[in-house]
Amino acid sequence: MSLRILIGIALVSLVTACASTDYAQTVEAKYPPIGSFVEVDGLNIHYIDEGSGPAVILIHGANSNLRDWKFALVDKLTAKHRVIAFDRPGLGYSDRPAKGGDVPAEQARILKAAADKLGVGKAVILGHSFGGAVAAAWAVDYPEDVAGLISLAGATYDWGGTGGALYSIGASGAGGILGSAARAYVSGDRALGLVDDAFAPNDPIPGYAEYLGVELALRPAAFRYNSTDINRLSGHLATQSQRYPEITQPVVLIHGDADQTVGLEAHSLRFYDAVENGRLVVVPGVGHMVHQVSQPRIIKAIGRLAGTSE
Helix, strand or coil: CCHHHHHHHHHHHHHHHHHHHHHHHHHHHHCCCCCEEEEECCEEEEEEEEECCCEEEEECCCCCCCHHHHCCHHHHHCCCCEEEEECCCCCCCCCCCCCCCCCHHHHHHHHHHHHHHCCCCCEEEEEECHHHHHHHHHHHHCHHHEEEEEEECCCCCCCCCCCCHHHHHHHCCCCHHHHHHHHHHCCCHHHHHHHHHHHCCCCCCCCHHHHHCHHHHHCHHHHHHHHHHHHHHHHHHHHHHHHHHHCCCCEEEEEECCCCCCCHHHHHHHHHHHCCCEEEEEECCCCCCHHHHCHHHHHHHHHHHHCCCC
């Protein structure tokens, strides 16, 4: 390879790196951390901790962060519950471990350790989408600290696939022009369109996408981690799901029958069949964002498991 080509590659890489750094700084200035940090194994884990009463831990899905919960649900729970929401490792403002960060059980271990440092103890564990996989791992590995498990459109079983071409590129760690192009493809109006698709067939809630900060998941490192999570999830769930019959705590599965992102039959119906103490709530006409569209059902389920129902 000639010196001229090497110099050209170096210049392209430098320009791309600078652009990526500028993008990340711009996004972080627009959407700064809204919580506090706790250290686990040298990692800074971003969280919010509000209210008082029996503890409820909220775990967000892919392409997301803890703002997903703070947008509306957290404030509806704090009168009766202590509510803790985490950024999953590598997303939002939580650090990612060097190895194993894409494994739901490892994410559960890190967040459980963070909860321990906050003095949480036994809690209702609630996860949406990918967060459902992490919540299920939490219930399997730390049953003594789980008052109940709530899976909201949770991805809990292997489906024999990946996240598609876009996330395959992101998960490959491709840098330079290729990685930037993948991020650019889902930026701007297309990113907002993905939020609309997640809500479909329901109308998106006004102000949600702007509050969430979709761009936080498009920062270079977060995009790579998120892509890796999605791309490898099915394989991890093939192993994890074998342990679901061990779960004896109450399990509530809430899933929209119009969900085109995480299928009801492929995930929640199978989970319901696997556990001995489960309850399945199928919400007619609701898509993937059941945790935003059907909050009264969720609040009722939390109250039952936490013992705060009137």
